[in-house]
Amino acid sequence: MKNDFLKGIRDGIPICFGYLSVSFGFGILAVGLGLSILSAVGISLTNLTSAGQVAGVGIIAAGGSLLEMALTQLVINIRYSLMGISLSQKLDGSFNTMHRMIASFGITDEIFAVAVSQKSVSPFYMYGLTAISASGWVFGTFLGAAAGNILPPSLSGAMGIVLYGMFLAIIIPPAKKEKGVLVAVLIAVFLSTVFEFVLKSVSGGFAIIICSVISAAVCAAVFPVPEEKEAEE
Amino acid sequence: MSVIIYIIVMAGVTYLIRMIPFTLFRKKIRSTFFRSFLYYIPYAVLSAMTIPAIFYSTGNFATSIIGTIVAVALAYFNFPLIVVALAASAAAFIFGFFI
Numbered sequence: 001m002k003n004d005f006l007k008g009i010r011d012g013i014p015i016c017f018g019y020l021s022v023s024f025g026f027g028i029l030a031v032g033l034g035l036s037i038l039s040a041v042g043i044s045l046t047n048l049t050s051a052g053q054v055a056g057v058g059i060i061a062a063g064g065s066l067l068e069m070a071l072t073q074l075v076i077n078i079r080y081s082l083m084g085i086s087l088s089q090k091l092d093g094s095f096n097t098m099h100r101m102i103a104s105f106g107i108t109d110e111i112f113a114v115a116v117s118q119k120s121v122s123p124f125y126m127y128g129l130t131a132i133s134a135s136g137w138v139f140g141t142f143l144g145a146a147a148g149n150i151l152p153p154s155l156s157g158a159m160g161i162v163l164y165g166m167f168l169a170i171i172i173p174p175a176k177k178e179k180g181v182l183v184a185v186l187i188a189v190f191l192s193t194v195f196e197f198v199l200k201s202v203s204g205g206f207a208i209i210i211c212s213v214i215s216a217a218v219c220a221a222v223f224p225v226p227e228e229k230e231a232e233e
Numbered sequence: 234m235s236v237i238i239y240i241i242v243m244a245g246v247t248y249l250i251r252m253i254p255f256t257l258f259r260k261k262i263r264s265t266f267f268r269s270f271l272y273y274i275p276y277a278v279l280s281a282m283t284i285p286a287i288f289y290s291t292g293n294f295a296t297s298i299i300g301t302i303v304a305v306a307l308a309y310f311n312f313p314l315i316v317v318a319l320a321a322s323a324a325a326f327i328f329g330f331f332i
Contacts, residue, residue, distance in 0.1 A: 018315040025322070039236050046244035051282055056243045066242050073246040076278050080247075082271040084255030097256060104255040105248060109275075157291040158300070158326035164287040165304040165321030167279040172308035174276065184273040188280035196285050212277035219277075220269035227265075 001124050008128020015110045015129075016136030023137045025162030026053055027144020032156070033061035037145040044141035048108055048134055052076045054163055059205045072205035075212055083112040092120045099123035106130025109170070180223030187215040291325045295332050300325035 304321035
């Protein structure tokens with residue numbers, strides 16, 4: 001139990017460092033949109049997700065509705081449901097319902113990727129992995145939110161691109177290899193550009209939902225994913 | 234509206250999305266369309282969020298473009314996430330001194 005926890009922490013150290021710098025950018029972004037340091041840190045502590053948080057603070061800043069917030073989080077984070085289903089196949093016998101309910105909080109792209117590569121996953125391994133990763137995420141947010149006010153604008157401005165850079169690093173390698181992903185990316189980019197410049201009255205959160213649902217539905221129909229590929233995700 | 238209400242909704246929805254399938258689901262999704270849809274969703278979401286927003290991300294169009302070019306180039310050659318992210322920011326920061 002203790003060993004599993006420590007192994008989780010060890011495996012999570014690279015995630016912790018990655019999160020530290022990315023969440024620094026989130027902290028700056030949130031404070032730049034007018035949120036307090038406490039709100040920014042509170043969001044990171046309770047959400048533990050990059051894309052959802054970026055869209056979320058945008059909705060808060062724009063004064064969007066709670067329905068828009070809920071639907072946006074649903075669409076952006078629905079991938080965690082799939083990851084949860086995939087990871088549930090690897091859980092060891094000690095993973096009872098209570099452990100599942102607690103450990104599910106830690107399902108992020110990176111934690112999922114590390115956990116699913118294990119032969120079998122125990123609750124305390126997940127807790128170790130999540131604890132170290134979330135520490136980096138929350139502490140980085142605090143540093144970014146606190147420093148956002150005192151850093152020179154040239155530096156805090158430049159940090160604003162960090163999260164988007166990470167998003168590109170997630171999108172581009174698979175888009176290079178798979179036609180379906182490439183087409184999904186191109187459709188989504190085209191639609192979001194249309195929303196930005198033509199259909200300006202649609203708020204940001206809903207625009208993301210519409211763009212991604214259309215794009216993913218078209219690609220699911222035209223480029224269905226074979227069973228075995230889904231398994232290695 | 235109070236920020237705390239937004240945070241509760243945000244965190245609540247995000248937690249339920251993670252918790253419900255992980256806790257209740259014990260078999261595989263059969264529908265190829267639904268599986269494929271879920272497979273493409275993250276890429277579609279991230280693309281829609283990144284473009285065109287990345288071009289305004291530094292507060293300066295020129296430095297944002299430079300950062301984007303660096304990020305696309307490094308991502309194309311499969312550099313790790315964190316390297317791509319920080320290099321984009323460094324490029325935007327350094328280029329900012331020349332304009």
